[in-house]
Amino acid sequence: MLIVGNWKAYVESQLKAKALFATAKRLSAQHDTEIVLAVPTPYLGLLSPSNRSKVAFAAQNISAGTGGAATGEVTAALLKELGVTYTLVGHSERRALGETDEMVSDKVRHAHANQIIPIVCVGEKERDPDAHYLQLLRAQIHAVFEPLAQKERQQTILAYEPIWAIGKTASEAMSPRDLTEMTLYIRKVLGEYLPGRSALKVKLLYGGSVEPSNIRSLAEGTGVDGFLPGHASADSDIFSALVKALK
Numbered sequence: 001m002l003i004v005g006n007w008k009a010y011v012e013s014q015l016k017a018k019a020l021f022a023t024a025k026r027l028s029a030q031h032d033t034e035i036v037l038a039v040p041t042p043y044l045g046l047l048s049p050s051n052r053s054k055v056a057f058a059a060q061n062i063s064a065g066t067g068g069a070a071t072g073e074v075t076a077a078l079l080k081e082l083g084v085t086y087t088l089v090g091h092s093e094r095r096a097l098g099e100t101d102e103m104v105s106d107k108v109r110h111a112h113a114n115q116i117i118p119i120v121c122v123g124e125k126e127r128d129p130d131a132h133y134l135q136l137l138r139a140q141i142h143a144v145f146e147p148l149a150q151k152e153r154q155q156t157i158l159a160y161e162p163i164w165a166i167g168k169t170a171s172e173a174m175s176p177r178d179l180t181e182m183t184l185y186i187r188k189v190l191g192e193y194l195p196g197r198s199a200l201k202v203k204l205l206y207g208g209s210v211e212p213s214n215i216r217s218l219a220e221g222t223g224v225d226g227f228l229p230g231h232a233s234a235d236s237d238i239f240s241a242l243v244k245a246l247k
């Protein structure tokens, strides 16, 4: 299993960042779970150079372009130099600021071109009785996968994060039963871009109020390969409990 801890902007002190990193290193030495930390950009520079552990780093966002006259942008080349292996792309909190499917697709291609593995977030804002949300999800996946080469499709990680389940508590997260339904649907859509069994090999994560009390049931038999916890990853004790609950 893969756990990508999305610190968002919850962590705003170096002391806390270092403590969380120390916890993640300890956990990765003791457990089989693969741990990735999606940290605010300044902490990549702080933590990653001293990293001698199995913990990998993800950026929370990536620029779609290369360097030059682009104030405020953080390019793939910069992230690469900071030891980044993965990047989140299209998190709903970025989409809410105006990121479109087209921009997400550009970022994904830019990440691949620089050997950074994109973790693409998709998910519906709400559910409607006519299940139009399935079409929205399909369109989000299509925008990303269609332009990619086969090898890039295979390496892209998908994080299904229904927006209505983000930032709540375990009791308001998606149920294991509904998650199973969604992973089947997502794999079926992926089958349009990847032949045969290779659609089953794309790593699929779930995010949205993953907490120590529900992570296990969301992992068992639902077809996901891991999780993208937000608030539960920004506290050392809770993050430890998450990783321990998974095994």
Ligand code: PGA
Residues within 6 Å of the ligand: 006, 161, 165, 166, 167, 168, 207, 208, 209, 210, 228, 229, 230, 231, 232
């Ligand atoms: P949450 O966030 O675990 O706080 O719901 C998940 C996410 O937005 O990635």
